[in-house]
Amino acid sequence: NAGVTQTPKFQVLKTGQSMTLQCAQDMNHNSMYWYRQDPGMGLRLIYYSASEGTTDKGEVPNGYNVSRLNKREFSLRLESAAPSQTSVYFCASSGASGGATGELFFGEGSRLTVL
């Protein structure tokens, strides 16, 4: 039972480079999310997708774009990476009840360093 799978797990970029973080879930969940986590801080919502075909901004969307490719997959793109985007990125998903209660299922995280 894979749950939420993120790739890559680690990535080092130079300032100005672009990259895409991939996320897939196998739980048939409608909603998917991208969070970032910085040292000593909680998780901050970047973008979310309440259902296939829709995406919305979260708390810190600047510098990011997302694509809900299908019900399973939700990708996060950095068009021109900046050192301030050095962080651990988590993808999450939730089912019908989870969207109400806040029960999210998280991936293992993608650790991104921008030099």
Next chain:
Amino acid sequence: GESVGLHLPTLSVQEGDNSIINCAYSNSASDYFIWYKQESGKGPQFIIDIRSNMDKRQGQRVTVLLNKTVKHLSLQIAATQPGDSAVYFCAENIRGYQKVTFGTGTKLQVIP
């Protein structure tokens, strides 16, 4: 703006003792309050939630208490074990908004 925060950044507890992790919230419109556990190098894992119309909910070795009068949330872990060592986050959700807001986290250290 509205926020969810924690009183203590680090909590050290002797193995076998009970742990209490506290959280203050400010958004009175939240419908659910949730506790997550994050072990080192892993993603957060759902522990338990409580609806805003409840004041107590129990799970396996965990109890969540909600005091809406003072906007306070706590997580009690009974008979704390080494495997409980992790960072614990409180979070809140407003039904239908799809935006779970997380606090900054408390690190629980269990002393063997």
